[in-house]
Amino acid sequence: MILETKNLEFSYPDGTKAVDDISITIPQGKKVSFVGKNGSGKSTLFLLLNGTLKPKKGKVLFGGKEVDYSSSGLRELRKKVGIVFQNSDDQLFAPTVYQDIAFGPLNLGYSKEEIDRVVNQMLDHFGLQALKDKPPHHLSGGQKKRVAIAGVLAMDPDIIILDEPLSNLDPVGADEILDILNELNDLGKTIIISTHDVDLAYKWSDYVLLLSSGKLVNEGTSGYVFSNDEEVRNSALKSPFILDVYRELEKRWLATGNAQPKDIPELVQLLHSVDLMRVDISPEVAVGECVNLGVLFGDYTKEGLYEAVNSRVLFKSDDGTAVVELKRRVLKPGAIHVYNMDEFDKAEFDKIVDEYDINFIGAMGKKSKDIAENNGIDVVCNSGVIDKSILNAITGSRCLILTSSGMVSHTAKRIREYIQNSGIRLIFSPVGKGALDINEENTQDQTDGLIEVE
Amino acid sequence: MRNLDDIALLSPLRRKNTTLKVLLVIFALLAGLFSSSPILPIFIMVCMIFATLVFGKIPPALYFKLFLSVLGFVAVSCVLFAFVSTGKGDEILLAIPIFRWTLTITQESANYAVLIFTRSLSGIASLFFLSMTTPMLELFSYFKRFSFLDVFMELVMLIYRYIFVFLELLLSIQSAQSMRFGYRNFKTSLRSAGMLVGSLFIQTLEQGDRLYLSMNSRCYDGKLPYYDAKYKILYSDALVSMIFVAAVATVYIYTRGIQFF
Numbered sequence: 001m002i003l004e005t006k007n008l009e010f011s012y013p014d015g016t017k018a019v020d021d022i023s024i025t026i027p028q029g030k031k032v033s034f035v036g037k038n039g040s041g042k043s044t045l046f047l048l049l050n051g052t053l054k055p056k057k058g059k060v061l062f063g064g065k066e067v068d069y070s071s072s073g074l075r076e077l078r079k080k081v082g083i084v085f086q087n088s089d090d091q092l093f094a095p096t097v098y099q100d101i102a103f104g105p106l107n108l109g110y111s112k113e114e115i116d117r118v119v120n121q122m123l124d125h126f127g128l129q130a131l132k133d134k135p136p137h138h139l140s141g142g143q144k145k146r147v148a149i150a151g152v153l154a155m156d157p158d159i160i161i162l163d164e165p166l167s168n169l170d171p172v173g174a175d176e177i178l179d180i181l182n183e184l185n186d187l188g189k190t191i192i193i194s195t196h197d198v199d200l201a202y203k204w205s206d207y208v209l210l211l212s213s214g215k216l217v218n219e220g221t222s223g224y225v226f227s228n229d230e231e232v233r234n235s236a237l238k239s240p241f242i243l244d245v246y247r248e249l250e251k252r253w254l255a256t257g258n259a260q261p262k263d264i265p266e267l268v269q270l271l272h273s274v275d276l277m278r279v280d281i282s283p284e285v286a287v288g289e290c291v292n293l294g295v296l297f298g299d300y301t302k303e304g305l306y307e308a309v310n311s312r313v314l315f316k317s318d319d320g321t322a323v324v325e326l327k328r329r330v331l332k333p334g335a336i337h338v339y340n341m342d343e344f345d346k347a348e349f350d351k352i353v354d355e356y357d358i359n360f361i362g363a364m365g366k367k368s369k370d371i372a373e374n375n376g377i378d379v380v381c382n383s384g385v386i387d388k389s390i391l392n393a394i395t396g397s398r399c400l401i402l403t404s405s406g407m408v409s410h411t412a413k414r415i416r417e418y419i420q421n422s423g424i425r426l427i428f429s430p431v432g433k434g435a436l437d438i439n440e441e442n443t444q445d446q447t448d449g450l451i452e453v454e
Numbered sequence: 455m456r457n458l459d460d461i462a463l464l465s466p467l468r469r470k471n472t473t474l475k476v477l478l479v480i481f482a483l484l485a486g487l488f489s490s491s492p493i494l495p496i497f498i499m500v501c502m503i504f505a506t507l508v509f510g511k512i513p514p515a516l517y518f519k520l521f522l523s524v525l526g527f528v529a530v531s532c533v534l535f536a537f538v539s540t541g542k543g544d545e546i547l548l549a550i551p552i553f554r555w556t557l558t559i560t561q562e563s564a565n566y567a568v569l570i571f572t573r574s575l576s577g578i579a580s581l582f583f584l585s586m587t588t589p590m591l592e593l594f595s596y597f598k599r600f601s602f603l604d605v606f607m608e609l610v611m612l613i614y615r616y617i618f619v620f621l622e623l624l625l626s627i628q629s630a631q632s633m634r635f636g637y638r639n640f641k642t643s644l645r646s647a648g649m650l651v652g653s654l655f656i657q658t659l660e661q662g663d664r665l666y667l668s669m670n671s672r673c674y675d676g677k678l679p680y681y682d683a684k685y686k687i688l689y690s691d692a693l694v695s696m697i698f699v700a701a702v703a704t705v706y707i708y709t710r711g712i713q714f715f
């Protein structure tokens with residue numbers, strides 16, 4: 001419980017009560033979303049959390065201790081709780097990218113060498129090295145956002161609060177920022193965002209707090225909060241798109257019930273259509289018996305190139321044919337490999353692509369995209385890489401995800417979780433020099449590679 | 455929208471030593487100023503234009519557009535100078551009678567006008583060279599070395615940054631107004647311009663608030679970092695500079711006193 005508020009209350013001089021009796025605890029190391037429509041008090045709450053505003057009633061606790069509103073106490077708090085504003089132009093006030101990132105460390109009294117080291121580390125980490133002497137008005141929206149996050153991260157806070165981090169970004173830029181947030185979370189930072197994008201909050205966050213006109217309506221895991229339709233609607237929000245689709249599918253008996261799919265692979269996993277086929281059959285087979293249909297390929301397969309198919313007879317007709325329900329097993333499975341671009345080596349890379357017969361390459365994070373581009377690697381996929389790779393692997397592709405060292409373990413975790421939850425056993429292995437350390441704990445995932453249905 | 459600072463930011467000469475550039479330009483300005491013949495300023499102007507366009511990779515169309523716009527003012531004032539004569543016994547080149555008076559151009563005044571004209575052009579070309587290859591950012595770190603007043607420098611840096619933010623805002627308000635016929639005639643133009651200035655003023659106040667907020671959120675303690683742009687003087691840079699200085703000196707010596715009229 002790193003950050004807490006107790007009966008927090010704040011109203012602006014004109015009398016509007018922006019925050020009304022809010023008591024929350026932010027769990028450490030989680031991805032937390034404050035969800036609410038515009039004007040629901042999210043931004044005000046953030047300013048209260050980092051001590052900019054002083055509550056009229058109630059208190060804010062950081063690490064179990066009440067916030068000290070003296071100037072030194074506030075400095076201590078703001079060093080630990082960094083805030084990234086919605087409009088990057090408010091945040092980027094220095095004339096160059098370098099100066100902006102150096103701002104926090106300088107004011108915290110770091111030495112000149114230390115500042116230079118921290119700033120260069122940030123520039124490298126966020127793929128901004130080439131932009132360091134550019135003025136902010138020469139940057140794109142996504143670049144500005146990255147600089148703003150780098151400037152806050154340079155102070156090494158425990159919590160990073162981002163107000164509407166994806167507003168005004170293009171889809172790929174938004175995806176890059178999300179990658180960064182996931183990576184930071186993986187490094188142990190608590191990430192808090194505010195958003196009215198329910199799809200984002202539902203998919204991304206571990207913990208959701210639903211706000212409406214300054215009041216806390218509900219809190220809990222994103223699945224729990226968004227499963228209460230009425231509350232979500234009353235807060236002038238919609239339920240997440242993927243959840244809506246899932247519910248419609250469920251109503252029509254097309255998907256397994258009582259689940260909360262967060263992304264397309266999870267949704268696909270829940271689909272079960274009845275797979276029927278009319279086949280010729282020998283007269284002695286009775287209804288309910290199993291028949292081995294051998295190996296199907298081409299147009300008859302659903303998930304892979306070749307499928308071994310068993311079937312159960314449901315109905316026999318007089319003309320010697322029967323309707324059977326199919327059970328398929330894919331013979332040529334897909335695979336997902338993860339390559340650490342920090343250890344990029346052209347010769348090794350080409351060998352891997354060749355050896356593993358890779359036919360789908362996706363890149364995550366600005367840095368790996370840059371390296372891939374500079375080396376003429378044909379990256380097919382730039383956003384939603386993990387999801388797309390899983391989907392492709394299910395259908396038999398051999399996928400390679402390029403990412404930087406900070407993201408390797410996050411990626412591995414996501415894919416392993418998927419393998420575990422779905423029961424589908426895909427080949428998953430980190431490859432290349434940079435993968436040695438996580439390969440060890442990963443050996444149990446190197447399976448025979450057959451997808452097992454049911 | 456492109457402005458001089460953007461051009462300078464993209465110029466390859468940006469990454470040359472600022473001190474060297476400043477010294478060269480001061481030298482060129484002084485040499486042009488002290489020359490007694492118009493040939494030296496013309497020479498300097500040609501060198502500077504060449505350096506700006508070829509080494510600095512500034513688009514020629516844009517350069518000459520800017521150059522011509524200044525040239526107009528200089529030309530007009532130099533024509534006036536041509537009619538200002540001090541010497542009595544000079545040879546009269548041209549006399550224009552207007553009613554009871556006569557405007558005369560003497561040999562001396564003509565030479566004087568030409569000298570001033572060329573000097574101005576060489577000065578303009580030199581300053582263009584500096585301003586089109588040296589963005590404000592480099593000048594900040596340059597001035598910092600001469601330990602300018604910190605408060606002053608910090609103000610300048612913040613102002614520099616927000617000029618562009620407000621420029622963008624100004625353009626978008628302006629186009630929003632003209633889209634709704636705000637500049638249809640003189641009366642509406644006046645009214646729209648007034649509203650534009652007013653809303654910009656309010657925005658600057660609010661931006662100031664937000665700026666203070668965001669600086670405080672990052673532990674502002676009265677310090678703004680400087681970007682220390684250290685560009686070394688390469689052997690080739692030094693060589694080109696020396697050739698330029700030597701050439702100017704040579705032209706100075708051999709063209710002393712040469713006049714056009």
